[in-house]
Amino acid sequence: xxxxxxxxxxxxxxxxxxxxxxxxxxxxxxxxxxxxxxxxxxxxxxxxxxxxxxxxxxxxxxxxxxxxxxxxxxxxxxxxxxxxxxxxxxxxxxxxxxxxxxxxxxxxxxxxxxxxxxxxxxxxxxxxxxxxxxxxxxxxxxxxxxxxxxxxxxxxxxxxxxxxxxxxxxxxxxxxxxxxxxxxxxxxxxxxxxxxxxxxxxxxxxxxxxxxxxxxxxxxxxxxxxxxxxxxxxxxxxxxxxxxxxxxxxxxxxxxxxxxxxxxxxxxxxxxxxxxxxxxxxxxxxxxxxxxxxxxxxxxxxxxxxxxxxxxxxxxxxxxxxxxxxxxxxxxxxxxxxxxxxxxxxxxxxxxxxxxxxxxxxxxxxxxxxxxxxxxxxxxxxxxxxxxxxxxxxxxxxxxxxxxxxxxxxxxxxxxxxxxxxxxxxxxxxxxxxxxxxxxxxxxxxxxxxxxxxxxxxxxxxxxxxxxxxxxxxxxxxxxxxxxxxxxxxxxxxxxxxxxxxxx
Amino acid sequence: xxxxxxxxxxxxxxxxxxxxxxxxxxxxxxxxxxxxxxxxxxxxxxxxxxxxxxxxxxxxxxxxxxxxxxxxxxxxxxxxxxxxxxxxxxxxxxxxxxxxxxxxxxxxxxxxxxxxxxxxxxxxxxxxxxxxxxxxxxxxxxxxxxxxxxxxxxxxxxxxxxxxxxxxxxxxxxxxxxxxxxxxxxxxxxxxxxxxxxxxxxxxxxxxxxxxxxxxxxxxxxxxxxxxxxxxxxxxxxxxxxxxxxxxxxxxxxxxxxxxxxxxxxxxxxxxxxxxxxxxxxxxxxxxxxxxxxxxxxxxxxxxxxxxxxxxxxxxxxxxxxxxxxxxxxxxxxxxxxxxxxxxxxxxxxxxxxxxxxxxxxxxxxxxxxxxxxxxxxxxxxxxxxxxxxxxxxxxxxxxxxxxxxxxxxxxxxxxxxxxxxxxxxxxxxxxxxxxxxxxxxxxxxxxxxxxxxxxxxxxxxxxxxxxxxxxxxxxxxxxxxx
Numbered sequence: 001x002x003x004x005x006x007x008x009x010x011x012x013x014x015x016x017x018x019x020x021x022x023x024x025x026x027x028x029x030x031x032x033x034x035x036x037x038x039x040x041x042x043x044x045x046x047x048x049x050x051x052x053x054x055x056x057x058x059x060x061x062x063x064x065x066x067x068x069x070x071x072x073x074x075x076x077x078x079x080x081x082x083x084x085x086x087x088x089x090x091x092x093x094x095x096x097x098x099x100x101x102x103x104x105x106x107x108x109x110x111x112x113x114x115x116x117x118x119x120x121x122x123x124x125x126x127x128x129x130x131x132x133x134x135x136x137x138x139x140x141x142x143x144x145x146x147x148x149x150x151x152x153x154x155x156x157x158x159x160x161x162x163x164x165x166x167x168x169x170x171x172x173x174x175x176x177x178x179x180x181x182x183x184x185x186x187x188x189x190x191x192x193x194x195x196x197x198x199x200x201x202x203x204x205x206x207x208x209x210x211x212x213x214x215x216x217x218x219x220x221x222x223x224x225x226x227x228x229x230x231x232x233x234x235x236x237x238x239x240x241x242x243x244x245x246x247x248x249x250x251x252x253x254x255x256x257x258x259x260x261x262x263x264x265x266x267x268x269x270x271x272x273x274x275x276x277x278x279x280x281x282x283x284x285x286x287x288x289x290x291x292x293x294x295x296x297x298x299x300x301x302x303x304x305x306x307x308x309x310x311x312x313x314x315x316x317x318x319x320x321x322x323x324x325x326x327x328x329x330x331x332x333x334x335x336x337x338x339x340x341x342x343x344x345x346x347x348x349x350x351x352x353x354x355x356x357x358x359x360x361x362x363x364x365x366x367x368x369x370x371x372x373x374x375x376x377x378x379x380x381x382x383x384x385x386x387x388x389x390x391x392x393x394x395x396x397x398x399x400x401x402x403x404x405x406x407x408x409x410x411x412x413x414x415x416x417x418x419x420x421x422x423x424x425x426x427x428x429x430x431x432x433x434x435x436x437x438x439x440x441x442x443x444x445x446x447x448x449x450x451x452x453x454x455x456x457x458x459x460x461x462x463x464x465x466x467x468x469x470x471x472x473x474x475x476x477x478x479x480x481x482x483x484x485x486x487x488x489x490x491x492x493x494x495x496x497x498x499x500x501x502x503x504x
Numbered sequence: 505x506x507x508x509x510x511x512x513x514x515x516x517x518x519x520x521x522x523x524x525x526x527x528x529x530x531x532x533x534x535x536x537x538x539x540x541x542x543x544x545x546x547x548x549x550x551x552x553x554x555x556x557x558x559x560x561x562x563x564x565x566x567x568x569x570x571x572x573x574x575x576x577x578x579x580x581x582x583x584x585x586x587x588x589x590x591x592x593x594x595x596x597x598x599x600x601x602x603x604x605x606x607x608x609x610x611x612x613x614x615x616x617x618x619x620x621x622x623x624x625x626x627x628x629x630x631x632x633x634x635x636x637x638x639x640x641x642x643x644x645x646x647x648x649x650x651x652x653x654x655x656x657x658x659x660x661x662x663x664x665x666x667x668x669x670x671x672x673x674x675x676x677x678x679x680x681x682x683x684x685x686x687x688x689x690x691x692x693x694x695x696x697x698x699x700x701x702x703x704x705x706x707x708x709x710x711x712x713x714x715x716x717x718x719x720x721x722x723x724x725x726x727x728x729x730x731x732x733x734x735x736x737x738x739x740x741x742x743x744x745x746x747x748x749x750x751x752x753x754x755x756x757x758x759x760x761x762x763x764x765x766x767x768x769x770x771x772x773x774x775x776x777x778x779x780x781x782x783x784x785x786x787x788x789x790x791x792x793x794x795x796x797x798x799x800x801x802x803x804x805x806x807x808x809x810x811x812x813x814x815x816x817x818x819x820x821x822x823x824x825x826x827x828x829x830x831x832x833x834x835x836x837x838x839x840x841x842x843x844x845x846x847x848x849x850x851x852x853x854x855x856x857x858x859x860x861x862x863x864x865x866x867x868x869x870x871x872x873x874x875x876x877x878x879x880x881x882x883x884x885x886x887x888x889x890x891x892x893x894x895x896x897x898x899x900x901x902x903x904x905x906x907x908x909x910x911x912x913x914x915x916x917x918x919x920x921x922x923x924x925x926x927x928x929x930x931x932x933x934x935x936x937x938x939x940x941x942x943x944x945x946x947x948x949x950x951x952x953x954x955x956x957x958x959x960x961x962x963x964x965x966x967x968x969x970x971x972x973x974x975x976x977x978x979x980x981x982x983x984x985x986x987x
Contacts (some may be wrong), residue, residue, distance in 0.1 A: 032922075047518050054511040220510040224517065240537065247930035254660030255627065289514050423659075443537040478517040482524030489529065490536040492878050 027073075034078030034154060034195070037282045038235040038488055045074075046286070053290065057213045064186045064209070067290075071189035075154070078195060082153035085123065086189060092119050093163040094177075094184045097170045101177050109171060116167045124160045127152050132357035155195035157354055159188055161321055166202035168325055175203045183209050192286040196279050198297040198317035205292070213291040221470040224477055226285035228484050233278030233454075235488040237447045238271045245444040246271055250410055253420045258427040259434050261420050267444070268410050269403045270451035273301065276315070300455050302402070305394035307371040310402060322351050344376065345369040355409070360417070364408045371401060550678050550832060553801035556847055569895055581965040582958060592894055594903035595954035601824045601863040602958035608643050608789065616643065617785075617821055618792045619689065621805065622828040625870065625934060626796040628660030631828075633712065634944035636663075636792040640714040642952075645789025646763075647719045648712075650820070652781045653694040653705050656798060662937075663715050664784075665708040665766075671698035672705075677804040678797055685726050686753075686809035688780030689816040690795045693726070696733075696771035696779065703774070707782060708766035717763035719786035722756050723748075724819075726778035726812070733774030735759075737767055750777050754815035783820070793820075801844075802829035806851045813858030822862050825855060828907075830869025830893065831933055834885045841885075841892035848893070852900035864902040867947065868893045871908050871917035873932035880932060882914050903954075910946040 026041060035042050049070050056063045075083045096116040103109050127150055134145045166187070169175035178184040187205050249256050249264035256264070277298035287294045301314035311319045327347040333340040345366070352365015384390050404421070411417035438445045469477070575586040579599040587593065595602075607613045618639075620632045629648070640646065648664050654674050658666040675683045677691040685693050696703035709717050723735065728750040736745045739760055749755060759767065763786075771779070785791040797804075805827070833844055852864055868890045874883040890908050897904040912919060920928035920939055927939030935943055 043518075043522065047515075047522065050515060050518065054508075054515060057508065057511060215508075215510040215514070217510060220513060223514075243930060251929040251931075251936060252660065252934070255624075255657065289511075291511075474513055474516060475520055478520030479524045481517060481521035483528055485521065485525040486528035486532055487536070489525070490532070490534065493875070494535045494537040 029076055029078075029080035035074055037279065037286065038231055040489075043485075045070075050289075057291070061182070063213075064182050067191075068182060068185050068189055071186075071191040071194060074191040075189065075194060078154045082151070082156075085153055085156070086159065087185070089120060089123065089160070089163055090185050090188045091181070092116065093167055093188075094181050097167050097177050100167070100171050113167065113171045117164070120160050120164055120167075124156060126150070127156055129353075129357045158197050158199055159194065161199050161318075161325075162202070163188055165199075165321065165325060166206075168329075169202050175206065178206055178209070190287070190292070192283040192290070192292075193294055196276075196283070197315070198280055198283065198294050199321050200294055200317070201321075204295060208292055215289065215291050217470075219288045219293075221466065223285040223288035224481065225466045225469050226281040226288070228481060230278040230281030230285065231484050231488055233274035233451075234282065235278070236491045237451045238275035238278060240491055240494070241267050241444050241447050241451075242271045242275075245441055246410075250412070250416065250420070253416060253423055256423070257433070257437065258423050258425075259430075259437055261423040262427055263437070263445070263448070265403050265407060265420060265424065267448050268406055269302065269399070270448050270455075272406065272410070273298070273455070274451055302399050302455055303395060304398050305391050306375055306398055307368060307401065308375050310398060311368070311372070318351070318354075322347050326350060341373045341376065344372050348372060360408045360411070360414060363414075364405050367401075367405045367408070550799050550801045550804060551681070552678075552803040552806070553832065556801075556803055556843060559843075569898065572898075574898060578965075582961045583965075584957065584961065589894070589898070592898060592904050592906075593950065593954060594897060594901070595957065597901050597903045598824070598863045598865065598951070598954055599958065600861065602955050603962075604823050605643060605790075605955055606959060606962065615645070615788055615821075616790045616823050617649075618790065618824045618826060619822050620792055620794050620796075620826045620828070621691075621800075621802070622794070622796040622826075623800040623802075623831050624796070624798040625831055626794060626828060627657040627798055629663045629794050629796075630935060630937065630940035631944045631947075632792060632794040632796070633663045634941040635947060636790075636794075637713050638944060638948040639790040639792065643790045645786065645791055646714050646717065647785040647791060648715045648794075649785055649791045650690060650724075650781055650783045650793035650795075651707065652690050652692055653779055657796070662710060663712040664718075665710055666706070668705040669701070669703050671696075671701050671703050673697050676797065677807050678800060681807070684776075685728075685778035686812040687807065688724065688726075688778075689793070689808075689813060689820070690781055691797060691804060691808075692780070694779045694781075695776060696774040697776065699773075699775060703771045704768060705771075705782070706766065706768040707784070709764075715784075717765060718767060718784045719763045720761060720784070721759040721764060721767055722783045723759060723769070724780040724783060724816075725750060725755050725757070726780065727751060727753055727755070728777040730774070730776050733777045734772050735774070736770040736772060739764065739767075748774060748777060752815070753812055754780075754819060756783075756819055799832055800829065801832045802827055802851060803847055806847070806854050808854065808858050810854075810858050814860075817859050817862070822859055824863045824865060825859060826865045826867060827852075828867035830889055831872065833889060834869060834872055834883055835874075839885055839888045841889050844889070845892040845896045849896040849900050852896065852902055856900075864900070865905065865951075866893055866897040866902050867905045868907045870933075870935070870943070871911055871913070871915070871920075873915075873917045873921070880918050882917065905947050905950055907943065907946070910950070911943065 026044075035045070052066065053063065056066060072083050072086070075086055093116055096112045100109050100112045100116075103112065130150055131147045134143075134147055137143050138145055166175065166177075166184075170177055178187065183206070186209060187200075187202060190200070190205075193200055246264050246267045249260055250268070253261055253264075280297035284294045284297070295317050297315060297317050299313040299316065301310055304310040304313050327343055330343040330346065331339055332343060335343075346369070348365045348369030349362060350365070352361045352363070352368070355361045355364070384394075407417040407420055408414070411420060469480075472480070569589050572589045573586050574589070574592060574594070576584050576596040579596070580603070582599055584596040584599075601616070604614060604616050608616055616639075620626065620635065622632070626632050636648070651664060651666060654668045654672045655661070655666060658668070673695040675687070675693050675695075677683075677687050683693050684695070687693050707718055707721070709715060725748060730750065733748040733750070734745055735748060735757075736743060737759060738744070744759075746757060746759070748757065759769070769782075783793075827848075829848075833841070852866075855864060856862070869886060872883045872886055873880045875881075886908060890906065894904055894906070896902075908916075911917070917928060917932050920926070920935070921930060921932055925938060926936060927942060928935045
């Protein structure tokens with residue numbers, strides 16, 4: 001009896017008081033608390049989900065339907081009733097693709113394709129860009145159109161691109177449609193990559209649905225390694241430096257010194273990389289544990305020696321999607337040099353707009369697009385010597401260009417972006433000042449430094465680390481994972497860095 | 505090969521990881537990345553506040569005021585209704601200020617001046633800029649008022665473009681106890697002591713409403729034995745050189761009678777002359793001076809020199825002094841604010857001695873959120889500090905704006921930060937431009953409500969009693985604008 005009591009006490013202390021209301025909240029939509037991979041709630045759900053998942057691994061229909069239902073629940077948790085939109089687009093795309101597949105007359109095939117594009121892009125445009133359009137209309141024509149009260153369904157930009165790849169691949173006769181609607185819905189709604197990518201190609205994913213479910217030793221170890229790294233990147237480095245430093249400087253850049261402005265810009269580069277790649281890594285790891293392979297999304301992009309290379313290493317699933325379905329559809333490099341440059345530029349402009357309905361994303365895309373065009377143009381005439389010094393200079397220059405472009409991506413408006421850029425130009429070398437600031441934000445700077453060092457760890461060394469991890473006994477791996485949860489938890493409960501005003 | 509094996513191993517890993525997490529949670533600390541105190545002379549802190557905290561002695565006996573009813577004696581026959589502690593505004597104590605507004609509004613007589621003291625919340629003219637605009641919109645007036653020579657927040661100030669040379673020597677009441685000369689009303693004193701290079705300051709009007717020009721730039725400086733000092737500046741194509749005559753405790757030198765777009769002033773041979781700053785106002789309507797200092801707790805005001813302040817008062821003629829502090833007192837570690845209450849009551853008493861008859865308004869701390877476990881909540885110090893501020897407002901017969909309740913009370917800072925578009929910064933302490941404008945509006949609305957009530961009470965009183973004695977105060981033109 002006593003043991004039971006102390007057990008109950010322990011439970012209360014460590015898990016918290018659980019009442020009906022709490023349990024209800026676990027299952028209900030809350031726009032402020034999407035089901036993030038780095039939350040305890042997700043861990044709990046995944047544990048229960050996974051038991052039934054592996055027990056049903058030999059079935060097809062049951063398992064597929066089961067995962068679809070869980071994915072829809074997962075989507076409902078972050079988007080509420082909008083999970084109907086996910087189902088609606090899936091019905092439309094599945095049906096039109098079937099028609100495209102069975103139809104032999106080119107005219108009708110094209111018609112179905114265009115219909116699918118219009119519906120998908122139309123929905124994306126409505127949910128994401130209506131108010132952007134209204135704002136621009138109003139400022140151009142002194143209009144007084146009122147804004148629509150539209151909530152952007154989470155992940156719509158991601159799954160729209162996924163379903164488009166399916167329809168276009170079927171149209172291009174590069175892919176056979178799925179055998180059933182449920183299989184298709186499984187592809188669209190697969191929860192590990194549903195809300196933040198990687199954007200999975202139908203041709204990569206759908207064949208896996210019909211294979212026997214398997215999880216090899218290598219994949220198992222890789223998955224755990226990715227999840228551990230992803231948690232550290234996303235929930236420790238990114239979350240901590242953003243709320244304790246970067247956000248504050250971007251909120252009011254003029255209240256900070258030139259050095260703080262510069263460090264916040266670097267900090268944001270590390271933050272967005274850790275946030276995004278960390279989340280992708282967790283998604284890839286989770287999918288692996290479920291027996292599915294998802295494409296790599298990031299390959300240490302800040303090691304790039306050019307913007308062209310950067311886009312082969314940054315958000316790879318998006319850049320390759322844009323290349324295959326937008327750039328190539330516009331004609332790619334098959335219509336002469338001028339058209340190639342134009343296509344490249346437009347692809348990046350639209351790619352920028354995909355990130356958000358605002359001119360600042362367009363400018364971000366345009367800057368990258370111009371850089372790609374300039375590199376392509378001068379690449380014909382200038383051949384740089386290939387040695388480590390030249391490469392280092394290129395990496396440093398590329399990184400700084402990327403950081404500059406991020407200012408527009410992150411700042412709330414153009415004024416703020418230019419303020420930061422302007423403040424940085426006032427930087428003077430002052431070792432004492434820098435030291436004081438670094439000491440003032442020592443945790444932030446420590447994490448930024450870890451982020452940078454991690455980024456430049458050679459591939460061989462990473463492979464070595466993963467190999468060492470693989471040789472650990474099972475329980476050690478699990479305890480290590482548990483320790484990482486604690487680091488995530490203790491970071492999340494860390495006190496906010498107190499406000500510091502420096503005066504020099 | 506049995507590839508199913510690893511599915512079950514995964515399950516084991518997940519379960520063991522959760523269990524080991526719970527174990528780690530019990531044995532390891534709850535937080536990482538704790539902060540150690542940063543000791544650096546470059547960090548802006550209020551030295552008087554640090555002293556006050558260090559001297560703080562035991563818990564004071566609380567005489568609860570919660571059930572107190574605040575009853576007023578009338579001023580010139582205008583008597584505001586009694587108020588409860590809960591809803592205290594102390595409008596009664598603004599009666600002289602309201603009367604000046606009334607004369608200004610109805611008879612276009614006189615002008616009204618407000619000194620707005622604050623901390624980083626009003627840094628860069630946030631809140632005050634909009635507060636000034638609301639008043640100037642209703643009562644007239646042009647210009648941003650008094651501006652320092654150097655300012656830590658000059659770059660973030662949008663209501664005026666303010667630049668200065670690096671070689672000014674600055675003494676601030678936040679850090680210096682015994683200044684070379686008394687502090688000005690802005691809590692600072694500046695010296696152009698660099699003999700090798702010219703010290704200069706430049707002001708340029710920005711596109712802010714009612715501040716698109718610099719009306720009647722006037723330099724304020726103190727007394728010194730150095731009679732050689734002069735200033736050079738350019739108006740149009742003329743270079744003008746003027747002598748600084750530091751003969752009195754406080755001197756004012758008008759640089760131009762007309763409105764300028766911008767002005768750059770060079771100080772020559774002016775070392776050891778205490779320079780206070782420039783004033784820009786057109787002498788009509790309402791003017792609001794922003795005296796903000798990052799890190800200020802309000803306590804340094806207690807170090808003002810009475811004679812110097814009276815000299816400022818005779819030139820600038822303030823009608824209302826606003827004190828908006830609190831953000832820097834919130835996180836010192838205890839919820840007992842009786843020490844702060846006592847010391848601020850003394851500060852207010854001192855201000856009343858410096859500026860006899862001037863109404864005083866205390867604006868409370870705004871809401872501030874802190875992380876408790878994993879959740880942001882209103883900092884537990886906000887309500888105790890807020891109560892302490894209200895108590896010293898009542899005890900010192902000052903009026904009171906409860907910024908915390910006006911912005912929505914418990915949890916409101918979280919909303920201000922998280923709503924789209926955001927009204928406050930991610931530090932869960934400071935407003936951004938949008939929030940500052942709303943805060944200024946909330947303050948203005950409360951003052952305006954009090955003013956409207958004053959007008960009604962005044963009318964009623966007029967019908968029933970003798971006309972108001974024409975207090976000389978109401979028709980005082982300040983000496984800066986004497987013609």
